[in-house]
Amino acid sequence: MAKTSIITSVISLGIIFTLSTEILYLILTTYLSKEVKNFLKFPRTLKDVKILYDALTGHENNNIHVLICYVATYIFLQSFSLPGSVMLSVLGGTLWGSWNALILVSFCSGTGSTICYLLSYYLGQPIIQNYLSERMERWNEKLNAHRKGLFSYIIFLKTTPFLPNWFINIASPHLGVGVGVFYWATFFGVAPLSFIHIQAGDTIHRLSETDEFTFLTIQNVVTVSLVAIAALIPIILGKRFESQEKSKVG
Numbered sequence: 001m002a003k004t005s006i007i008t009s010v011i012s013l014g015i016i017f018t019l020s021t022e023i024l025y026l027i028l029t030t031y032l033s034k035e036v037k038n039f040l041k042f043p044r045t046l047k048d049v050k051i052l053y054d055a056l057t058g059h060e061n062n063n064i065h066v067l068i069c070y071v072a073t074y075i076f077l078q079s080f081s082l083p084g085s086v087m088l089s090v091l092g093g094t095l096w097g098s099w100n101a102l103i104l105v106s107f108c109s110g111t112g113s114t115i116c117y118l119l120s121y122y123l124g125q126p127i128i129q130n131y132l133s134e135r136m137e138r139w140n141e142k143l144n145a146h147r148k149g150l151f152s153y154i155i156f157l158k159t160t161p162f163l164p165n166w167f168i169n170i171a172s173p174h175l176g177v178g179v180g181v182f183y184w185a186t187f188f189g190v191a192p193l194s195f196i197h198i199q200a201g202d203t204i205h206r207l208s209e210t211d212e213f214t215f216l217t218i219q220n221v222v223t224v225s226l227v228a229i230a231a232l233i234p235i236i237l238g239k240r241f242e243s244q245e246k247s248k249v250g
Helices: 002-031 047-055 063-079 086-098 098-131 135-146 148-161 167-175 179-189 193-209 218-249
Strands: none
Touching: 002 063, 002 098, 047 063, 047 193, 063 086, 063 098, 086 098, 086 193, 098 135, 098 167, 098 193, 098 218, 135 148, 135 167, 148 167, 148 179, 167 179, 179 193
């Protein structure tokens, strides 16, 4: 029975992945111009980002179409925990600037991760029980210790590299993390690190517009300061969680 459930889950996920890939391909080939299609690949380096940015900002491309393709690609990567979102965040910074891209990236990350959450909830339990049960038990103990501050704890995990993002996505629905808490914790949790990537893209954009770009501006100083403050939040939360655990043990 367990083997049948696993096979059914794998086949179902495979079908969903295949259909999603075909839909994404259809979106990209429908909305992007012929010029961009020649560069249609996931950017792996900053040079790739610059080339793709130049192609996407050509006169033949509709801004709404570019936005649709960007959102569809980002959500697709997050839904199936595929690599490539870092460079897409950088690309977002080149296309829409730091703050607009931050909201967009947080939305795409939250939406894609929640789709992954739902796929795991409906189809992933047989696979998780057979291959990740011990790891799930260990994390469940930590979750139980932070139930009162679960939202803050998930934000902390999403901001820091203590647990892989893919594991948080697939494990959360089976350990009592509600979908609302999960979405918004992801939305806010990915923001600090994503903003650094986006800022790099925004810098590339401004460098392409002028040869007199200077990083040391009031806007950049304020931006970096805000990111630094945001980066300290997980550390503060982590110390808070540690002190709570110590007090319970004591």
